[in-house]
Amino acid sequence: MTIIDKPADVPAPRSGGEKSGRLLDVKDLHVEFHTRDGVVKAVNGVNYSVDAGETLAVLGESGSGKSVTAQAIMGILDMPPGKIPQGEIVFRGQDMLKMSNEERRKVRGRKIAMIFQDALSSLNPVLSVGYQLGEMFRVHEGMSRKQSKAKAVELMDRVKIPAAKERVNDYPHQFSGGMRQRIMIAMALALEPDLIIADEPTTALDVTVQAQVMDLLAELQREYNMGLILITHDLGVVADVADKIAVMYAGRIVETAPVHELYKRPAHPYTRGLLDSIPRLDQKGSELYAIKGLPPNLLKIPSGCAFNPRCPKAQDICRTEVPPLVPVTERDGTDLAGRGSACHFWKETIHG
Amino acid sequence: MPDLMKSPAADEPEVALAPPSGKAAEAGEVGGARSLWGDAWRDLRRRPLFVISGLLILLVLLVSAFPGLFTSADPGSGDLTNNFLGSPQLGHFFQDDWFGYDRQGRSIYARVVFGARNSVMVGLGVTLLVTVFGGLVGMLAGYFGGFWDSLLSRITDVFFGIPFLLGAMVVLNAFTDRDVWVITGALAFLGWTQIARVMRGAVITTKHADYVMAAKALGAGTKRILFRHVLPNAVAPVIVVATIALGTYIVAESTLSYLGLGFASDAVSWGADISDATQDIRNNPHTLIFPAGMLSITVLAFIMLGDAVREALDPKLR
Amino acid sequence: MAEVPKNDEPTDATPNVSEVETVDAETPEEAVAAIEAPVERGEPILQVRNLVKHFPLTQGVIVKRQIGAVKAVDGISFDLYQGETLGIVGESGCGKSTVAKLLMTLEQATAGEVFYKGQDITKLSGRALKAVRRNIQMVFQDPYTSLNPRMTVGDIIGEPFEIHPEVAPKGSRRQKVQDLLDVVGLNPEYINRYPHQFSGGQRQRIGIARGLALNPEIIICDEPVSALDVSVQAQVINLMEKLQDEFNLSYLFIAHDLSIVRHISDRVGVMYLGKMAEIGSDEQIYDHPTHPYTQALLSAVPVPDPEAREGRERIILTGDVPSPANPPSGCRFRTRCWKAQDKCAQEVPLLAIPERFVDQDTPAAHESACHFAEEKDVVHAA
Incomplete structure (x- = not known):
């Protein structure tokens, strides 16, 4: 029986040079x-x-x-x-x-x-x-x-x-x-x-x-x-x-982010939906948010963004154009390291 | 139980429907009603093995049901003066002398055609009896378990221990008037154990399924659970084994007839003809080749059908 | 079952304590549901008393000799009230699924009673049992194995009517099945699929429709969403809550996911090795747990919030759950408990309000089977 805190994120490599980098x-x-x-x-x-x-x-x-x-x-x-x-x-x-x-x-x-x-x-x-x-x-x-x-x-x-x-x-x-x-x-x-x-x-x-x-x-x-x-x-x-997270949907990465960022400010409606649909342990909460619809059929993935039939933000462009994974920035354009979103409306999603 | 044989080919466990990788997502849009039977049928139809064996079996069934359609000759009447051991005339399709004549001057073609009925009837009859009886024993042992399982399984083991052909010879030796029913009964009496074992195993697997539990929770009676839930889901392996076994029962009948313990000498049977032919194979191989060939083709067709059905049922073999 | 007074002002700043919620509930249905639940409890609809199930371990082929028993459920008591959801949580092997089967009389209890409206259903058989079964239905864990693959959806949902023909006359059954499909949010045209x-x-919805067909009062849900994808879990949970309000159902909700249990339950029982360790309202169990096992369990739940996580204390238990065939003496949790003392090995702690809290007006005063019960908040960040 041990009560521990989250260990500090200090890597202590055993061997040096060879085991580092990409x-x-x-x-x-x-x-x-x-x-x-x-x-x-x-x-x-x-x-x-x-x-x-x-x-x-x-x-x-x-x-x-x-x-x-x-x-x-x-x-x-x-x-x-x-x-x-x-x-x-x-x-x-x-x-x-x-x-x-x-x-x-x-x-x-x-x-x-x-x-x-x-x-x-x-x-x-x-x-x-x-x-x-x-x-x-x-x-x-x-x-x-x-x-x-x-x-x-x-x-x-x-x-x-x-x-x-x-x-x-x-x-x-x-x-x-x-x-x-x-x-x-x-x-x-x-x-x-x-x-x-x-x-x-x-x-x-x-x-x-x-x-x-x-x-x-x-x-x-x-x-x-x-x-x-x-x-x-x-x-x-x-x-x-x-350390970092890649969220996948229908065979594509729809969002990447460092772990803290993702939970605080998701930049893809799917990630947001997932986070909202989980009941909390520390609060009772009211009705759960539920992502509507069903997971995609990989035999016939929807055209455009695969998430569009289930997405509350879907527009016409979502049904025709596959959104690429683009870097996500702050409202003022400052880079957010390691963040990316494959949503046509990532700005609206992350910055409200 | 009798509906077991209705559509032997159309049975498929649920798993078989998932693509082999299991990676396909579930159908977002549900298509038209596609029953598991229907899916298995669609799958089977595309297998050459199934198509060939199915056509052969259809032909054999047709021949045995309506031999008169295929020949006008009487398999029993011989003409020793003209036709003693006449050689086959391979160009004379469907004529009396197509396969030649035997040592009593009878048309071998006619005998092959009329012999089909006895062989097929024994094969089908034994399979039906064995499936019903063995299936019932296996189902009861598997479903009720405990004492009944111990008792029925031990009885099954006793019968399993009796060598099939030797046992049949001993039993048939006690009868002088051996017709289709006696031979069918004797073979079924000794042959049900295999089906019983397969059925028992399948029922044990199925009875623990959640949907059986769900039916019990609704208050369903034993009869409903057995016949609506357990049996339809446990019957697939039994159908495969029964189809393959059908061929071996036909072989057993022929073996017994060859040994003189099958059909009485005046009956038309492939086994008896093979037995007759062995007296002079070297000079007149045609008297052996045609009945033996028909026997082999029929048996092979049933075994191939069984294999095709098993492959359709077993996703691992895809 | 002792009532816990709950009229104290919550000290917690979060507006999630039950009374507050009944006032703040966003929709009228929710307010109704919350009021109907544990606040105005009438007679319990289901009373479980000292329920025991031992599975004998036998040796020998023909003559079977009993050499021991797996004590899957070993003396459990609780009540289920009309219209409420009682959550049962615990790790695999704690006996929670066996409890479900015992309540459904799918297993024969070794000892103990289950009273449905005052009638002991463990003693019933035949017609009387069948009548009770109409009122207690079950939703199964695995939607892939709980539906007979050889039957159409119409046959599956219609089967309850065939077994209990008095519920629906023959001519009306198809319509009833289609209504049920509609109620669970499936297209009624799917009846022949x-x-x-x-x-x-979708399959789980079909399973729920089957459970609803006989208009039961109690539905026992054995891990109803654990086999589903996260994005679909919420849909099914919402559906179950909607149906509860619509049909005034009582749920016994068995699950290992503590977050989902908190969301749906009015009261929660924590099981460990065939015994109830702690039982109380969701607020009492989650915010004021007093049993060390509950505390360890709650603290181990991974929370999808890295920052809240870092502020939380974690209790990492050592070792595994002991075998239910040979449970530890005294308190069953003592082998993994950091508070264990000699007393724990000798005396079985009773499930009762701990002495130190008996006369106190605190949420910690709820039933807990620990000699050294002590409140500890492990859910909220420090």
């Missing part, structure tokens, strides 16, 4: 799926970047393309039916989409690791946790069984699994949900990657365990000075850990 |  640049990424019913346009020109030691939160609902983007970065998309017709994924200056499978495999796991939502189905039920953790060292670093097991215990200690030595030979089902998610984190950390992609890492967990796991993740990120892409639908989780 | 043609939010 890690990942996603440029104009498109992903589509060819299905029985037609072409599902899951990602339609996504741009984002992550630096070392930075946490980017990608926020979106189901069907927004947030997970597909991550799978494309990891190179674990099912192709077919998936297809990347356009775009670049530049990791440390190299476009991963142009790499050979062998090169790609070397990056995956060693440089970029991923944590999934469902830890139980991501772990092999018939192998002990220690064996699965050690596998990374045996495969990538050619360690012996004994060495790799010792490494596994060390990792389990690092993610604060109590009695790691005794539990290293246990099987995944013998651990609770929170502990399993810690094992997943340990596995992702094994080779000290530069970038971790966490896809809804705490969604399946209880609130009290959620906080533990998020804290651990944030702590390890600081310690290793890793980049972190946090994919989630939960505006609350994002507020806790992210 | 199948569930898979609808989105998650």
Whole structure:
């Protein structure tokens, strides 16, 4: 039992020069799926970047393309039916989409690791946790069984699994949900990657365990000075850990902003709607604001701005022209660093 | 239960509708009424495997229902003086000597045509009995669980332990007058266990579904829950297994007839003809090839149909 | 159930305390709803007394031997009043879903009573049970699995009428189904469509329409919005509130999302490992929690407001919820509690107004099952 405050945002990089600067640049990424019913346009020109030691939160609902983007970065998309017709994924200056499978495999796991939502189905039920953790060292670093097991215990200690030595030979089902998610984190950390992609890492967990796991993740990120892409639908989780946020809708980024700015002054009607539709814990409040309509059908995304059928501000231009992601400025034109909005009426949205 | 067989092809679990990636958003605009059966049918229609096997099966069914449409010859009457082991005349489509004559001077074409009925009737009959009885046992065991499950499952295991053909031989040996009903009954008596097991598993999965819970919460009785909620959703794997099994029942009938334990010697049956033909295969292969070929094609068609239906039902195989 | 006097002027500056709200409510419906709720309580419509559900753990294939029991619900008591919403919160495995099933008599209670208008429904069967079921309906969590994929929407919403034919004569059923579709905000022309043609939010509306069909008095909602997208959750919550006013429904609203529960509930009960830890009005629970578990739970909720977050104290619990098959002795929360002392291991704390608050005129005076109950505001920024 510990009562802690939000830790200060002081990065304490373990190693210096090599692990800094721009890690990942996603440029104009498109992903589509060819299905029985037609072409599902899951990602339609996504741009984002992550630096070392930075946490980017990608926020979106189901069907927004947030997970597909991550799978494309990891190179674990099912192709077919998936297809990347356009775009670049530049990791440390190299476009991963142009790499050979062998090169790609070397990056995956060693440089970029991923944590999934469902830890139980991501772990092999018939192998002990220690064996699965050690596998990374045996495969990538050619360690012996004994060495790799010792490494596994060390990792389990690092993610604060109590009695790691005794539990290293246990099987995944013998651990609770929170502990399993810690094992997943340990596995992702094994080779000290530069970038971790966490896809809804705490969604399946209880609130009290959620906080533990998020804290651990944030702590390890600081310690290793890793980049972190946090994919989630939960505006609350994002507020806790992210440095900057990219909001996705129908396969596009509709707003980017540093975390504090986004909550204070959203510059896209969708973000505003989302924030308004969440009931508050500290107030009773009256009727909830509800975004009208349904999430878009990716088989036939509305023309113009994909959000236009649900948007209270929609005008004719919204139905015909796709709004680009433009920089957002103060009323007087002063730059707002890191802010962008893909709305024809962002000025009205942010400045009232 | 009898409506099980009504539309064997048109059944599809809900998951099958999601695109394989599951990335498609939900339909914003709801289209016209599209039932799951209808969707499965649309999907099946586009599969060559289904179209070919379906046409073959239609043909076989037509032949067995109206053999007189296909030949005017009498499969029982032989003319030893003119037609003793006459060779096939492959150009003489649908004529008596198309497939040649056997050692008793009977038209092999006519025998193949008339033999279809016995084989198909046994196949369909056994499948129907097995699906109804095995399905019922499996459903009761799966749905009620506990004591009934233990009891019914153990009985199923006992029957499962009896070798299918050997058991059928022993049973049929006790009958001298073996007609379609006796053979059907004997095969069904030993063959229901597979369906019972499949049904039990499917029912156990389905009975825990939320919509079953919802029906209970409304106060629905057991009968309604079983027949409106559990059965329609549990029947898909049973239909697949039954379709494939149909072919194997036809094979079993032929095997028994070949061994002399199937149809009485005066009945027309592919199995009996195959048995006759083996006396002199080397000199007169045509006496074997045509009945055996028809048997293989029929069985293959049913197995292919079963496969096509299973693929339509299982999204993972897409 | 002790009444808590609430006529003190709220010290909190925020105008969100219940009385204030009834006055300030923006629409007449809201004012009516707020007045109808806990303020003028008549007889409770549902009384739950010492409800227990143990799932036996057995060994052996044919002869089954009981080797233990999962104590999913272990002695729960609460009341539900006409027209109010009682929220039940707790983590997975705390037994809240089992409570729902027990109230629906979908599970047989091991012990305890559930009185619906004075009648113990756990003892009913056959026709009498069927009659009670008309009045207690349920909305399920997962809109993707709670609708039979082989039935049309019309058949699904019309099924209650087939089971209870006395509610609607045969000829009027189609019209009734269409009316229900309209009530939940769906196009009545969709009557012949199948569930898979609808989105998650729409499906949940269909589930709600089915629950409304028999004109019930009580609707038990088991995580009704947790499977929905954020933007759709608000729509469904608003619909449920509208229907409550329209049909004077009582809701038992089971959820793990504490913000949503606060929004919709008049009173809230917090469950932990099969027991009720704390119960009171939404203001009492959220603004003046006295049970350490409630405090920890509330403080752990991520809030979509980074600045409020930074001012808040966070209580991070260590460890996981113990297994309900082998719960800790005494207070069940003691293994994770920072206040735990010897007494907590020996004595089971009773759910009652803590002694120190008994005669005090304070929102902290509500039922809390803790030996060392103490008020602590963890929701508002310091």
